[in-house]
Structure formats: C-alpha cells, structure tokens
Amino acid sequence: MVARFSSLGIPHHRFPPFCPVGPSPYQQQSLSWDFSPIPMATASNHRGHQWISSLVQGSRLLLLLVVSNPLLCQGENYAPYCKNQTGECRIPLQNLFDTATTVANYNYRLAREMFSEFGKQYGQSKNLTPKVLNSCHTTSITTPESKKEAENTEDKILFRLVLSLLHSWDEPLHHLVTELLRLKEASPDLLSRAAEIEEKTKVLLEGVKEIEKRIHPENQEKEISYPVWSEISSLMSEDDDVNKTTFYKMFHCLHRDASKIDTYLQMLKCRYTTC
Amino acid sequence: QSPPGKPKIIKCRSPGKETFTCWWEPGADGGLPTNYTLTYHKEGETVTHECPDYKTGGPNTCYFNKKHTSIWKLYVITVNAINQMGVSSSDPLYVDVTYIVEPEPPANLTLELKHPEDRKPYLWIKWFPPTLTDVKSGWFMIQYEIRLKPEKATDWEIHFAAKQTQLKIFSLYPGQKYLVQVRCKPDHGYWSEWSPESSIQIPNDFPVKDTTMWIFVAVLSAVICLIMVWAVALKGYSMMTCILPPVPGPKIKGFDIHLLEKGKSEELLRALESQDFPPTSDCEDLLMEFIEVDDSEDQQLMPRPSKEHMEQGVKPMHMDPDSDSGRGSCDSPSLFSEKCDEPQAHPFKFHTPEGPEKLENPETNLTYLQATQSTSREGKIPYFHASGPKSSTWPFPQPPSLHNPRYSYHNIADVCELALGMAGTTATLLDQTDQHALKSSKTIENGEEEKAAKQRESEGCSSKPDQDTAWPLPQDKTPLISAKPLEYVEIHKVSQDGVLALFPKQNEKVGAPETSKEYSKVSRVTDSNILVLVPDPQAQNLTLLEEPAKEAPPALP
Numbered sequence: 001m002v003a004r005f006s007s008l009g010i011p012h013h014r015f016p017p018f019c020p021v022g023p024s025p026y027q028q029q030s031l032s033w034d035f036s037p038i039p040m041a042t043a044s045n046h047r048g049h050q051w052i053s054s055l056v057q058g059s060r061l062l063l064l065l066v067v068s069n070p071l072l073c074q075g076e077n078y079a080p081y082c083k084n085q086t087g088e089c090r091i092p093l094q095n096l097f098d099t100a101t102t103v104a105n106y107n108y109r110l111a112r113e114m115f116s117e118f119g120k121q122y123g124q125s126k127n128l129t130p131k132v133l134n135s136c137h138t139t140s141i142t143t144p145e146s147k148k149e150a151e152n153t154e155d156k157i158l159f160r161l162v163l164s165l166l167h168s169w170d171e172p173l174h175h176l177v178t179e180l181l182r183l184k185e186a187s188p189d190l191l192s193r194a195a196e197i198e199e200k201t202k203v204l205l206e207g208v209k210e211i212e213k214r215i216h217p218e219n220q221e222k223e224i225s226y227p228v229w230s231e232i233s234s235l236m237s238e239d240d241d242v243n244k245t246t247f248y249k250m251f252h253c254l255h256r257d258a259s260k261i262d263t264y265l266q267m268l269k270c271r272y273t274t275c
Numbered sequence: 276q277s278p279p280g281k282p283k284i285i286k287c288r289s290p291g292k293e294t295f296t297c298w299w300e301p302g303a304d305g306g307l308p309t310n311y312t313l314t315y316h317k318e319g320e321t322v323t324h325e326c327p328d329y330k331t332g333g334p335n336t337c338y339f340n341k342k343h344t345s346i347w348k349l350y351v352i353t354v355n356a357i358n359q360m361g362v363s364s365s366d367p368l369y370v371d372v373t374y375i376v377e378p379e380p381p382a383n384l385t386l387e388l389k390h391p392e393d394r395k396p397y398l399w400i401k402w403f404p405p406t407l408t409d410v411k412s413g414w415f416m417i418q419y420e421i422r423l424k425p426e427k428a429t430d431w432e433i434h435f436a437a438k439q440t441q442l443k444i445f446s447l448y449p450g451q452k453y454l455v456q457v458r459c460k461p462d463h464g465y466w467s468e469w470s471p472e473s474s475i476q477i478p479n480d481f482p483v484k485d486t487t488m489w490i491f492v493a494v495l496s497a498v499i500c501l502i503m504v505w506a507v508a509l510k511g512y513s514m515m516t517c518i519l520p521p522v523p524g525p526k527i528k529g530f531d532i533h534l535l536e537k538g539k540s541e542e543l544l545r546a547l548e549s550q551d552f553p554p555t556s557d558c559e560d561l562l563m564e565f566i567e568v569d570d571s572e573d574q575q576l577m578p579r580p581s582k583e584h585m586e587q588g589v590k591p592m593h594m595d596p597d598s599d600s601g602r603g604s605c606d607s608p609s610l611f612s613e614k615c616d617e618p619q620a621h622p623f624k625f626h627t628p629e630g631p632e633k634l635e636n637p638e639t640n641l642t643y644l645q646a647t648q649s650t651s652r653e654g655k656i657p658y659f660h661a662s663g664p665k666s667s668t669w670p671f672p673q674p675p676s677l678h679n680p681r682y683s684y685h686n687i688a689d690v691c692e693l694a695l696g697m698a699g700t701t702a703t704l705l706d707q708t709d710q711h712a713l714k715s716s717k718t719i720e721n722g723e724e725e726k727a728a729k730q731r732e733s734e735g736c737s738s739k740p741d742q743d744t745a746w747p748l749p750q751d752k753t754p755l756i757s758a759k760p761l762e763y764v765e766i767h768k769v770s771q772d773g774v775l776a777l778f779p780k781q782n783e784k785v786g787a788p789e790t791s792k793e794y795s796k797v798s799r800v801t802d803s804n805i806l807v808l809v810p811d812p813q814a815q816n817l818t819l820l821e822e823p824a825k826e827a828p829p830a831l832p
Contacts, residue, residue, distance in 0.1 A: 105416075105462065108462070108463065112463070129369045130369075132349075133318050133319075133349060133351075134318055134319050139319065143347065145345040145346055145347055145348060146293070146341065146344060146345060146346065147292065147293050147341075147409060147412070147414045148341065150414065151412060151414075256347055256371070256373070259347065259373050259463060260347055262462070263413075263414065266413040266414075266416055267412060267413040267414060268413075269413060270411065270412055270413030271413075275410065275411065275413055
C-alpha cells in the first residue's frame, strides 16, 4: 500500500489525520474529506481490486466510526502539523491539494479501465466510436483545450469548471451503477469500479470545495451550474443496441471528463503549492 | 495503371500533449505518381482541414503544431492517395490527443559514485525530464523507471522512481561495470523508449559490508556443523543407544532361544514347563543335591542328597576338620554329598526315562545339582540350574602332592563315568550361563544332542582312559600348572547371569571365607578340556591379590 502511495506522488506521512483538527467552522466538511482518500487501491485490472474495494468500504465505515467518536480524538493536538501552529489548526493546503490530485488520478484510472473493458466487449465489434462524437452532456462546459489556453485561464474559472464537471456526473454515475447491476454481461470488476468512481467523485467534490474555500472564500455564494444528463431512458432501454451504445458513450465521456479534472487540478496544485 | 491502393494510418503520437504527429503507410501506387494528403475534422466541427505540415515529421507523416492541437477532442483523420486514375482513402482514425502521449526518453542521465563518511557508499543516478514536456506547470505528469545491470549479466534490475528525477542504488558488486538506462511515462499515455546506456565502473575496493557479514555467518555455521558432525561420529553409537536403547531380546532364564528358532512347540512347552519360570531368586525353595566325593576307603562316589543346604542360601564355607577336605558334609553345601539324607520329596536320583543308559550301580547314582525343586516332576530330568546364590562344592582333585592323589583320580574318573552314565547330564558347573545348562540337559530329551553330549563327555574323559593315569597328564604337559596347587573349589555363588563364582575350599589353614577369592573367570581351556579358572579381580572387591590359577577337572561342555 505504501509503495502505491509513493507511486502516486503522495508522501504517506503527509496524509491528513483521521480526526477533526479543531473547532473550525468547516469542521463538518473537513470531517468527511479527511479520511476518505486514504484507503486507496490502484485501479489496476486484477481480481484483487474487488477485494480491495470492499476492504475500502469497510475501512471507510470504520474510520467514520472512529472519527465520530470524540473520545478518540484529542482535537487540536492530534494532527502532527498542528504542533508548531498557534491558534486554530488547519490542514495545510499542500495536503489538501495532494489528496485532491490523488483522488482525481485514481478516478481517471478507474474510468480508463472501465472504458477499455467495456470497449473490448462491445465497442470493437460494432465500431461504436463514431457514435460517441459530440455525445457528452458536458460539452456545453467550455473548457480550455490546450496548454496555452489552460495556462491563461484563471484559477477561479478552473475551480468552477472542475466543480461543474463533478456536479454534472453525480446523477449519471448513480444511474450507471444501477443499470450496470441489471446488465447481464457486466463483469464484477466493472461493477465495483463503477461503484467506486461514484463514491470517489463525491469525495473529490467535497475536497475541491474545501480547497476553493481556502483559496477563494468569497466565491461561496455563487451557484454552480452544471449540465443535466438526460439519457436515462436510453440507458434503460430494452433494445440491446441502444442500451449498449448508451453505456459506451457514458464510459467514453466519463473517461474524458476524469482526465480534464485530473489535469486542471494538477495545474492548480502547481500554481499554489509544489507540483 | 490503376487507382492507388488504400493507404493506412499507422499511428499518431504526441510527445508532450501539445503537438502530435501521424504516420501513414502508402498502399500500392498503381504505377502512377501518387500524392498523399491528410484530411481531418474535429469533433463538434464541420469544417475539414488538411494537414498543416507534411515535412517536419518526415515522409508520409503529418505534424500538428500547437496551434492545431486540441486535446479532449476527437480528431477524425483520413489519408488520401491521389493519382491520375483516382483517389483512394484510408479508414478514418479517431484520435484524442490526450491518450496518444508517448514522451521522449529522459535526458542527461548522469551517474556518480558517492562515498559518504558515516553511511554506505552508493551510486547516485540523476536525469532530467524529457524534452517537450512541461512538468512545471502541471500540464504533464510523468513517472520514471530506472534499470541497471552489470555489463555481463542478462537480467536487468528495475527500479521505479515515480516523479523524482534521482535515485540512489546501494546494492552494487565491486569490480563490475554497470549499465544504466531510464525511461518515463505520462499519467495517461505510453512508456517512452529507454534512454541510451550510461555506464560506470565500480572500483574493486567498493565496500560491501553486508556480504562480509554474511560470509562470516556462513563460515561460523559451517564450523559449527563440522563440530556437530564430528561429535556425532565419535559418540554416535552411545548417543543412539541413549536415544534409542536397543531392544532387549527375549531372555528367559534357562530357556534355550534356539528352540524358538526351530519352532518345535512341544519342546518349547516342555522347556517352559521344566525350567524355573518365572525365575525365583528365593533360594529357599531350591534344592540341590550333592554328591560328595569322599577320599575315604570307599573310593566311590555315593549320592548323598542334602536338601537343606540350598535352602539356606549362601553358606559360609565350612572347613572340614578332618583331612578329607574333599568330602562335604550336610552342613556344607557340596555338589556330591554322600552323607546327607535324601531330600524329602525330590527325586535325587537321576531319572533318564529317555536316556538309553541307566545307572546300574545305585551307588553311582549321581545326583547333580537339582536346582529347581519347584518344577521337578516325575519323569523329568533334573538338571543343573544355577540361579541365585548358592554354594556348592565342586570337588577338585588334588595334586598328587597333597592328600589323596589317587582319590582324586578316582574322583575324576568316576565323575566322568558317572557323567557318561548319566547320559550327558550336565555337570556344567563351570558353565557360565544357564542356557548352556539347559542345553546340556536338553541333550537328554533330544536324542541327537544326547549323543553329542556324550561324545563331549567322553572326550572330556578320553584323556583319562585309565583311572590312575588320568590325572598326571595335565600336569606333565604344563609344569606351570603342576606348580599350582589344586584344591577343591567351592561354588560360592552363582550370580544372576549364571556366572559361577568359585572359591577355593578353605583348608584349616586359610582364614575366613569372606576373604576367599572368587574363581569366576575362566582363563583358558587346556587341551584335555580342563578349564583353568582364575580369580576374577572384578568380581570381588576385597582382595586384589593374584592367586595362582586353580585347575579344574575337565568340565563337561
């Protein structure tokens, strides 16, 4: 596990603590944000992934219990980086960014593997690739599409984009998991990955919100708009072709958007902290 | 001449997610000069563009610069082959630049050997990110991998370096030349090629502390193993007997194991019946009858049973007040007792129901030691069985210099005759084991052995064809022996293994019987089948003096 963390570029000793770090007004949010990315496994295509994901579920539950128990946490003095700080102790921005990029990278790998697996089963035979052109519901979100564009985009906008993308996938992922369960040919790996990416997306959303609050506290009032996904009917269709095509499109769009989120967050991280 | 063949797009690659290049493979040209064009359109656009640059990437390539590169957008690329006859288009390729990234290998690989003072020396490998990749802005996330091997080895040792651009290697063999290579991979893309090899020579004096420690440990354990092997080799047998004591064989006193071999059940049962089983160490029930050889004018061996002597266990040796030292009395346990009364219920006479010979002369009935009263039955042949401590007297002939030399001859001769007459009954007092005794007694039961025993006895007596001249023979042969006084020897006790402990019968001159020496060791057997007994220094604790060997009359085997 430790080796994997280092491969993701996150020094394991810098993980946020399990317990809330003081009477911060954002305590509730940091609560769920802190422990979630810790039990992570690589989204590699092996059978252990299933086991790891179930372990992840269990450990999350355990952590939730641990964190909610105030007896176990000593408040301000618990976090290691709170030793030298006076007053209110907060998680450093570096840690927040590290965790965010780790989760985003993990989500991207999950999405890539799901797309690849589903594509092997259905995509090649019917050559569905032409059908996915312009099929993502998130294309309405105008995102920078080259490095130059991205470099010239302001942080605020980048944050907005990321949040908008994350919001827009909330509901589609939920339906995806539900419909995958009904799909006969869906492999257990696919199911577990879909479930995990759904969960991690929620986690990432909270984390990015936390970071934005830290950096741009004045942005809290603005409402985040996001496109709505409307293909639920095709997803639930009885027609096999329609059904499979919709799944394929979803996997393709998820793959792309996960890549965007990952890149934008990395860029933001390099702007505010060390890469 | 025909329209050109269909070209095929091989691949498109981007080195840094900012530009990309596509390669295609031309088809058959149809015999005419063929032009190739690449056309594409982006996802969400309707306009078709043509390749902006055919040259930068080389022949049959199209290079898209930064302006024309968009990521997170699918490109639909088609290559067209045009000649005079017609146009032939390839299958469209759908490309998203995000996923076709294959960076260049990392640059400027440097190797350096470091020798810090307090720590182990190591190899410090450094490199730089590949060109065309912008890692600083976070646009490009890259991971590295190092591999190294000694020059002559076949397998590479691979180290994953994540996002760092340096690595320290500690496990190196001195005196070898190492080759090092590095490659990288973006988060969403392909591995680069391996960089060109860099080599470094590790000097011979490169300290490798781990190995010396392991060599020391190996040598120490080898020494310990050798010591253990040596100890086992020396004391292996004793250790084995300690761990796995040898299984004792069946040892029933007086039981001839050879009967078991033959497997004759009748004899087996008879043997079991007739012997003293279970062996008792209680001597009180034992009866022994003696034939006392008297040196008086009788000159005959007369059977004299005496029963009570054996019942009393070990008896102190009494001295005969009279000169016939060979004659035992009822008080002294003697082998041949002629003065004592018959035992009450025990046949002291020899019964040889199976033996062909019978004693005609009742006087010459010898009653040999009847060791077992309990198992004696009518029709059973008593035989000598020595178990438990008992005393008996084995009258030995005395040297001619002493009294009754003639008597001694008679004694021997008569003993021989009687022994023969008894059809091989055992006079094996000198037999050291009960098995032998049993065996001899068995001769009676077994016709074959009987004759053999008789033969043995006759041999024993053969040296004395003449009663009178029997004795001097051994004396003539061995002056040494003649020099030794011959005396009566009492069987003082029989140890538990059936070892006879013989003591010289005390004259009036000699002191207490306790100081008598045990003659329990057979030193040799002479030609005339005479057993020469010597005192066993081990068997007695009292005296360490070496006595001249006492000579015994020829003992029956």
